[in-house]
Amino acid sequence: MSKTERSKPKYPYFEEETSVDVVNARMGPDVDPRLREVMSVLVKHLHAAIKEIEPTHEEWLQGVKFLTEVGQMCSDWRQEFILLSDTLGVSMLVDSINHRRPNGATENTILGPFYVPAAPRYANGTNICLDGKGEPMVVRGHVVDTDGEPIAGALVDVWQTNDDGFYDVQQKDVQPDWNLRGVFTTENDGSYWYRAVKPRYYPIPDDGPVGKLLGHLGRHPNRAAHIHFIVSAPGYDPVITHIFTPDCQFLAEDSVFGVKDSLIADFQKVTDPARAYELGFESPFWSVDWDFVLAAKKDTTKE
């Protein structure tokens, strides 16, 4: 068969100018519509990036090697691609897109890798600091709806680092089980309160390829000091969020872009020994007032 006898190709051959169309036209007729949409957009932007960067063969190979190392760093205990997503702002972007809340509702931020479900349920006021380290802190507030009405029986699930900047699960041989974790339930007036210690900043795991990349980019791996919460109640959108200390040196440079202006709390330093005594604290201690505002679930009758 000679070249001139062959039939016209179903699709044109690959050319630089038409690369996106050629690749996307290759998908079959029965592809899941959402997958078709996702892949078409990914190929479009991936090719646009390549055309703008014009990588050399060596640079392309460096990219391949980097992604391979990221994949190979992953284990049951480590998700390096999530770290990559976090440090490039992708995780926060996905979070923002999925949590465009009505004005006034508490803003979401990323879950992070250290959440452990089914923490102990405690009576309000319980001190969840089990290792005795750090500056004592009391957190008090209400869970309310977007009209300011209290929500009784809401769950406030909290976790944070200890004063050394580690979560209990990172130091299983050092910290008591469930140190600085607990689930509280709001009273009839929507109120909750508990005792703990002021949280510390800490680095995300930076001994892998993502940490190395951050180094090359002149970036540090530290997360601004924060407390994690998941607040939920029947009939409302649960909120996964943090509150941040206003005095952390990394507040404006959180390595995963988790800080939102609306999530920076007042941390009041209290030096009155009588107030400390009431709480069973040494003086001074930190006092935080924080309300959570939940939005009603869409398309769902409140239970």
Added chain:
Amino acid sequence: MSKTERSKPKYPYFEEETSVDVVNARMGPDVDPRLREVMSVLVKHLHAAIKEIEPTHEEWLQGVKFLTEVGQMCSDWRQEFILLSDTLGVSMLVDSINHRRPNGATENTILGPFYVPAAPRYANGTNICLDGKGEPMVVRGHVVDTDGEPIAGALVDVWQTNDDGFYDVQQKDVQPDWNLRGVFTTENDGSYWYRAVKPRYYPIPDDGPVGKLLGHLGRHPNRAAHIHFIVSAPGYDPVITHIFTPDCQFLAEDSVFGVKDSLIADFQKVTDPARAYELGFESPFWSVDWDFVLAAKKDTTKE
């Protein structure tokens, strides 16, 4: 310290609208300028893709898991991220960008994973098919410059699959060493010729996550039948290229987008027993005439 006392952040906090600027502003002042450029463009297009796709949290997690599987499929013998790059047209795009040749010079295409350096050097005319399988083929032509002047002493490094669709290195226990590989040197008139067998189409490795993705996309893993060449001569840009058979059923659907119109050769079926006898072939056999056109190196005096 109260919220109002804290100093203004050096950069604004992350918001959906400003996400690209916030992430890229985080790079330090001493970052390698090329790395800064590459990362800025990648973050811009990555965020644009996310904003267009609006992935759910579950879809984002599926993406993370897919990339992790791709990384974990890689080994000393398997580069799944290169397969991903190949099947999304990225490898061909990078190749095209780096090989915009003067009109008339032989076009490049991708190297592929089966090249082995330092194949045996043979006299012109040698038959490199060592397993006796397949339809005999003779390839004849010249290596010339862009003015059509012959280039003597050019190296024509060739490799291809056997008639079962496998390279020797994929079947180390089955095929003779260096089966269907060899390096030929052009004569004073620029000519080269050798004997082999008509190449077969074959699938790229499709037992990993990339093969699974191709399946979901309604795409097959087959490469159109081709012969690989690296042609080089002092003072000229080496060309890494293929020639394709015009009658392959996958010509218009090469799984890695390697086909270019200019690289489809005439494969003439010869039934004359006298001509077969001259070549030591059974009749019929395939005859291919193919010239390679090399462009002079830029900024280099021809040696």
